[in-house]
Amino acid sequence: MTDKQYQITLKLNGQTRSFEVEEGETLLHVLRERAGLTGAKKGCDLGECGACTVILDGRAVNSCCVFAVSADGKQVETIEGIGSEEHPHPLQQAFMDAGAIQCGFCTPGMIMAAKALLDRNPHPTREEVRQAMSGNLCRCTGYEKIEQAIAMAAEVVASYAEGKEGDRA
C-alpha cells in the first residue's frame, strides 16, 4: 500500500471537485468511496463487465481501469448527473419504458455507454449499437430490450437535435 497522496480536480457532473487520492487508486474508487456516487458499479474491477462505465471527456470508459491521477482536470459524467426524475435523460426513460431494466446492476453502465455513443453518433445503426455495447455485460435481459431502448432513445435524441420537440431541460 502506498501512502503517497495526490490532489486531483475533476469536473464531476458539471461541478468542480477536488479529491486526495492514492497513486494506484482507480477513478471508480474515487467515485464510490470519496465522491459518494455509488451509481457506477463494480462488477469485476478488471475492465471486463462495463458496470463501472462513466464518460470521461466525452468517451465511455471503464472507470475501474482509469487511474484517478490520470483523470485529473478532466470532465467526468456519471449516471447521477444525466437526468432527474422529472426530466430523465431519454435513455433513462427508454430503459424504463422498454423494460430494459431487470436487476439493474448493469443499467448505469449500459446507459452511460449508450449515452457516449448517442452523443457522438445520434443515428447509430443496429450494428454500431451492438458493437458499442458489447463491453457491457448483462446477465438478466438477454439484451433484446436494451437494444430496443437504445433505438427508442436514439429517435428522441435525434428529434431534439433536429429541434422537433424543443429544448430538453
Place this chain on the structure above:
Amino acid sequence: MSEEKNYQIVNKEVPRLESWKKASGQAVYTDDIRLPNMAYAALVRSPYSRAKVLSIDVSEAEKVPGYLGCLLPEEVPQEFFNCSGNPPSPLLMKDEQVLTMEPKVLGDRIACVAAETEQAAREAADLVKVEYEELMPYLSISQAMNEKAEPLQPHIAQNDNIIEHRKVSQGDRAVGEAESDIILEDHFVTQPMQHATIELTSCVCDFSDGKHLTVYSTSQTVFQERRIMAEILGMKETDVRFSKPMVGGGFGARQQLHAQHVAALMSKKIGRPVNLSYTREEDLYSVVRHGSDVDLRIGASKDGKLKLFDTTFRLNAGPYTTHTPTVVAAASRKLQYNVPNYFFDGLSVYTDDITGGAFRGYGNTQLTFGREILMDRLAQALNMDPVEFRLMNHVQVGECFPCASIPVSSNGIEECARRCQAIQAEIDAKSPLVDNEDVRQAWGIAFSCHGSGPSNKDGLSGAVVMLNDDATVQLLVGSADIGQGSETMESQIAAECLGIPLSSVKITAADTLTTPYNTGTFGSSQTFICGNSVELACKDLKRKVLDQLKNIYPDSEVVEKEHSYQIHGSEDLELSFEEATRKIMFDLKGGVMIGAGTYKAAACPNPFAVCFVKAEYHKKLNAIRLLDIIEVADVGTPINRMTVAGQLEGGIAQGVGYALYERMEINPRSRRTQASDLLHYRIPQMDDMPQTYVDMVDSYDPYGPHGAKSVGELATVPVAPAIVNAVRHASGQELNSLPLCDKFIILPSRRKEEA
C-alpha cells in the same frame, strides 16, 4: 381454456416500480451500503482442492497498515451445517464449516482478515502464510465413485462418496423393453456452469455488540439464511435480522449462505460493522450449476407411443451437500410425457470439484438436455415430425406426470408449439433455409416444463396488507426481488384484487424484521406461492372492510359490488373504496384494517415452453452459428407481460451461454479453475445473441393468482437441447455433451439485416 377476465392491472406490460432508482444510480445494492465505522474483511482461501492445513502464520499480515484482526478456524463454531436456503430437510446433510483446516475444494475458507479498507484487507489476507499438505483431489464423478477412493465426508458417506441415492419408478422395466419397438440410449454429459450475476456476492454484517446481528446481503432466501445463521451462532431468530437490499441477480447463487457467517463473527470480534465482498474470481469458484453424467434410454412403439424412460442421473456435488439431493429429487419430477414404465435412479456424488448449488432449472436443465436430444433422435428413427411426436406423448390436463400425484391443471403446450411454428414460417419465408456446399442451416426444437414453487411443495408464504386512510395500502411480503420483478408483480396482484391503482400499493419485502415468512425466492415460487398469499391477504382485507361497514351501518344491508359498497336501509348510499376507507378509519365505530394471507403450496402447476432454434453449420470450418431463437411459453395468465418477456429473453441468453461456451470447473491437470475472470469465463455479450422472438399463449391456471403460473426457471431449460438439435440437423453429427465449443468453432451470431 382461458377464463374471460377483464383485468385492469395484471396481464399488462408494467415497468418495474423501482425502475427510476435503477436508471438513476440511486438503487442501493449491498456493496453501496456505508455504515459508520465500517471495516472490510477478506478471506484466506485454499489454493488446493483437498489438503490439510498444517499451520497458519499471521505475523506478516499484522504489519499491513490498517490491519484490524484475523479470525482462525479454532475461533469459530465447529458444528457442521448446510448452507442451502431450503427449509430443513433430512436430504440436506450437514457437512460444511465456517472455516476449515481440511479444505476440500479450491477456494475453501481457511481464515478471515479485517482491515480499514478493502485493499488493506486483501493485502493482509494475501500475507497470511498457510502451510498445507496437499492431497490428491477427486475431480470427476467416476474418480470419486471408484471403490478405492477415500470418503470425502466420512460422517455422511462412510464407504463411498454417494450422498444420497434416490430411486423413483413406476411400471415394469421388462414390460417397457418388450413393448418398445425401438429403444435409443446414450450417455449425456453437461458441464458445471456459473451464475455470473453482474453484482458480486457481498454482505455487510453488524454484530458489533455481540448480541444483535443485522445482515444486509445478496440474498434470495432471507428467512432460511436467518434460521441457519441463528443455528450456527446459537442465537434466537429475533436477534438476527436479514434485510435484503437491491440484488443484482441471483439465478440460485444466492439461495444459500455465502460468507455472512464469517463476516458476522468478524464483526463481533472487532466490534465494528464489516463488509465482506467477493472478487470476480472468488464469485466464479463459489458455486456452480451441477455438472451431470447421465445414462438415458427411451423406448417407443412403432406408432410413436413412449413405453420406457430409464435413467441413471448423477450429479457432481463438489465436497459439500448443500442442495444436491433436492436438485436430484427435483429432476425426477419433470417428465412431461406419458411413459408407463419410468425408472429414475439419481445419485448425488461428492467430489473435490467446485460446489454445486441451486441454479435456474435446478436439475431440470440437466435431465431435459439428454431427454430432448433423445426424443429428437427417436422422432427421426420413427420417421415422425419432432413436434407431433412430442405432442402425442404429452401429458394432458387431468393426467399426472409419471410418478407424480397431482394432475396437470392447465396446459398450453400445443398452442406454444403452433405459435413457434407460425413464427418459424415467417422467418423462413423471409430467409429460406440455406443448404449449399459450404453452409447448411436447420431448425431444432425442444419442449420443457417446470413447477410453480418447489416441486416437493415446500412453498409457504405469508402476506400482510394494511389499509391507509386514503385507500392506499402497505403490502408486506417476505419474498425477495432479486431482479426478476417480484415486487412489481405482487403489487399488481394486490392492486387488481383491491381495485385500486398500482401507484396506491407500497410494498416492503424480504426483511426478516418487518415482513412475514416466505420460503424464499427459488423454485420459481414468487408468482404462484407469494402471489397466492397476496391474493388471500387482499381478500381478507376486503372481508374485514365489509364487516366493519356492517358494524357501522347495523340496520342496513351492505354489499360490495365491483370494489364499491352499496348500503341499503335507513339511508341509501354508495361508497367508493376510498370513501369506505375514510369512513372506517374515522367513524366512531372505526377500526384498523389489516388483511393477512398465508398460502401453503397445495399445488405446483406446471408452466410449459417450446423453443425453436435456427442454426447453421459451416462445413469447411466445422463451425456453427446461431441465427434465430423462438421461445413461446404457457405461464398461465402473465401477471406482467413485460417481465415475462424479459424472463424468456434472459433465459434464452443463459441457455445460449450454457450450450456454446460457459464452463466452470477445476482443470484436472492444472488443478486450477479454468477461468478466473469474465474474459475467460465468457457469458453472451450483446453482439453474441441471435435474433430472439418470445411470446406467451393464452392460458389460465385454476390454482394460480389471477390464473398465473411461473416462468423464471422454465425459460432457460429448453434452450440448450434445442440448440443442440438444430446443430445436429445442420451438421449431421450426433452430440451428447456441452459446451459445443469443444466440438465446433463458434461464429458470432449475426443478425440477418446485417449479414
